[in-house]
Amino acid sequence: MIYLDNNATTKVDDKVLEEMLPYLSNDYANPSSMYDFAKKPAEAVKKARVQVRDFLGAANEKEIYFTSCGSESANMAIKGVLNCNKEKKHIITTKVEHPCVLNTYKELEKRGYEVDYIGVNSTGELDINELKEKLRKDTALVSIMWANNETGVIYPVEEIAEIIKTRSNETMFFVDAVQAAGKIPINVKDTQIDLLGVSGHKFHAPKGVGVLYVKPSTRITPLINGGHQERGMRAGTENVPYIAGLGLAAEIAQNALDYELKEVKRLRDKLEEGILKNVFNARLNTSLHNRVPNTTNIGFEYVEGELILLHLSDLGICASSGSACTSGSLEPSHVLRAMGIPFTALHGSIRFSLSRFTTEKEIDYVIENMPSIMEKLTKISPFQDELEILRRR
Numbered sequence: 001m002i003y004l005d006n007n008a009t010t011k012v013d014d015k016v017l018e019e020m021l022p023y024l025s026n027d028y029a030n031p032s033s034m035y036d037f038a039k040k041p042a043e044a045v046k047k048a049r050v051q052v053r054d055f056l057g058a059a060n061e062k063e064i065y066f067t068s069c070g071s072e073s074a075n076m077a078i079k080g081v082l083n084c085n086k087e088k089k090h091i092i093t094t095k096v097e098h099p100c101v102l103n104t105y106k107e108l109e110k111r112g113y114e115v116d117y118i119g120v121n122s123t124g125e126l127d128i129n130e131l132k133e134k135l136r137k138d139t140a141l142v143s144i145m146w147a148n149n150e151t152g153v154i155y156p157v158e159e160i161a162e163i164i165k166t167r168s169n170e171t172m173f174f175v176d177a178v179q180a181a182g183k184i185p186i187n188v189k190d191t192q193i194d195l196l197g198v199s200g201h202k203f204h205a206p207k208g209v210g211v212l213y214v215k216p217s218t219r220i221t222p223l224i225n226g227g228h229q230e231r232g233m234r235a236g237t238e239n240v241p242y243i244a245g246l247g248l249a250a251e252i253a254q255n256a257l258d259y260e261l262k263e264v265k266r267l268r269d270k271l272e273e274g275i276l277k278n279v280f281n282a283r284l285n286t287s288l289h290n291r292v293p294n295t296t297n298i299g300f301e302y303v304e305g306e307l308i309l310l311h312l313s314d315l316g317i318c319a320s321s322g323s324a325c326t327s328g329s330l331e332p333s334h335v336l337r338a339m340g341i342p343f344t345a346l347h348g349s350i351r352f353s354l355s356r357f358t359t360e361k362e363i364d365y366v367i368e369n370m371p372s373i374m375e376k377l378t379k380i381s382p383f384q385d386e387l388e389i390l391r392r393r
């Protein structure tokens, strides 16, 4: 099996699993309990908070809150800050956010918020001038992702934070960093970002655990009310094994960042160049330079993405068309549509996302097999004349 769908989820690192196991067996105490038996789980949560602090470059571990996933972190940030600023009714995001932000904004729109959705260009990059134009005195919140899950394109969130704060200190800025964490350096204390969300299962921790960073003095209400856990900001008995796993995964990802930026990028570039060179109907659907090191998105003109995925799957290769949440429906990706990718490539676009566990042999195998898959699929395409023009190009 060749797993090239690491933006959907990642394999749990063996060392992370080992770190988690004691808290699923012998050390099962509730970390809030008073007896000695609870000390080890309580220590594990404390240690993980420090590991995540260092991973995100936060000034203090008190700025780190554990959640159940990236989607919860986004909901907590967005709804939590708006609850504290009920007079301002204007909010901004982009057209290419993950559904956890877009659908939250859609719900807020129904509740009377006025929303501006910023567009992107044909390589997936944001128009910062559009953002500058849309910022208003009554803008309560801006939410922009650090890296896009489908194209890998990186957004200049540090610069955006400065622009927002120069206009008004009262406008809050949430960054969905789920696809950036572990792929590029993050140092929140050097930025003006107020809130930032990440998700463990995108950097080799298990599914079902996430983080929300909240800058000190940010006014925010909890999403889940109940006990005193997470200093009253997120009720529910701590998921100790998953939090401990996420802590170690964060530390490992931090140490592996150089490898990610050089070696994972080299393999991604090799895969991309190999496909673009050998497959006549392939086109790049993303920015060439400004993106995370593990992701590429390639459009195969005049063929169906689902058919490509099935043929890849027959060879044991896992990739995806659109984000994992939307594949399964035949709706083309909202991200590629926002980029204006031509309809000829929209339905045949495939995302390949690597990880530090991807090998050169795996990449060579995909490069070797892609031309024959495409030969088969183009033969059954109804667009033979158009394909002939591409072949001669």
Ligand code: PLP
Pocket: 007, 008, 068, 069, 070, 071, 072, 098, 100, 145, 147, 148, 149, 176, 178, 179, 199, 200, 201, 208, 210
């Ligand atoms: N944000 C982005 C950019 C994502 O890619 C994802 C998941 O694919 C999420 C948020 C949601 O994370 P989770 O699955 O942990 O809720």
